[in-house]
Amino acid sequence: MTVTDAVCVTNDMHDSRPCTIRGEHSDICDGYEYRWAEEHRRYVATGKECHGCLPRLASNGLLCRPCWESLQSAENAYGPLAELLEEFDVLVVPIGDGGGGGEKARIPLSGTKIALNEISSYRGTAETIDLDAWVSRPEGAEEAVRFTRAVRGALRSFPTTEDPHRVPRVRCPQCELLSLMWRPPVLAGDSVRIDCRNPECGFVLDQDAFDKEQGWSMKVGAP
Known part of the structure; x- marks a missing residue:
């Protein structure tokens, strides 16, 4: 692997969510999501569908x-x-x-x-x-x-911007419950995050994926 082929270092960190490309999968993907389990010291299947596991390439040093x-x-x-x-x-x-x-x-x-x-x-x-x-x-x-x-x-x-809030009248694409939560960006460059509060689901979307899934654009900061 050359330097330009290096992937984001988060893909080698057990305490960090790996940076991957949504909808793109590695050659060894079996269709399921895997997470590091510290008690077992290995990756274990979560039982959830994999929504993308192809690592993002590094763009600056070893960061995407x-x-x-x-x-x-x-x-x-x-x-x-x-x-x-x-x-x-x-x-x-x-x-x-x-x-x-x-x-x-x-x-x-x-x-x-x-x-x-x-x-x-x-x-x-x-x-x-x-x-x-x-x-x-x-x-x-x-x-x-x-x-x-x-x-x-x-x-x-120490929040200085709006708090996270529930997304009204929109069902989770995975569990179909009215359980989506809109979370504003914390740092400049962060994306809006929409996740499902259903503990048995835990589906996560960024705003672009949310807009694509729902077919409408949710304004940042909308209640």
């Missing part, structure tokens, strides 16, 4: 284009986010519906330091970092993926 763009966005968000996590240990919110001038409750947020420590454990604390050099080797590319995931998780804990 979506992972690379998410990494760039996470790095841009890191500075302000680190300052926020470092500054705040408690959140002060008013009690009661009236607000203003009432008694206040202090809610401990010790998770801020935990989140910052996790992010720094992957990225380090340098003011700037050479992303291209970082993702050019397997260990660095894996760290970069985990860094992006940690930043995304921290941003979800």
Whole structure:
């Protein structure tokens, strides 16, 4: 395999969803989805249909284009986010519906330091970092993926955009229940994610696939 044939490093990470091409399958695919089971230390069949297992090719170092763009966005968000996590240990919110001038409750947020420590454990604390050099080797590319995931998780804990919400009047293409949940992008470059809340289904779509399946376009941010 040449450098240009390298696939996204997520396909070699047991703790990360592999980046694959929807509707495209590897030569060894038997039609079923497989997930890594830590207790068995091997991949096991989930019993669900495989919707695409052909790995995405790496475009920058050992990251595919979506992972690379998410990494760039996470790095841009890191500075302000680190300052926020470092500054705040408690959140002060008013009690009661009236607000203003009432008694206040202090809610401990010790998770801020935990989140910052996790992010720094992957990225380090340098003011700037050479992303291209970082993702050019397997260990660095894996760290970069985990860094992006940690930043995304921290941003979800401090939301500044709309929350996920149920998709009304649309049935899941797989289980046919009214159980789809619309989840907005967290980082620039992320796609909208629509997933099924039915624990026995767990079907996942991006917005392009959702629009294609349903035959109509759902506006980003629509309730």
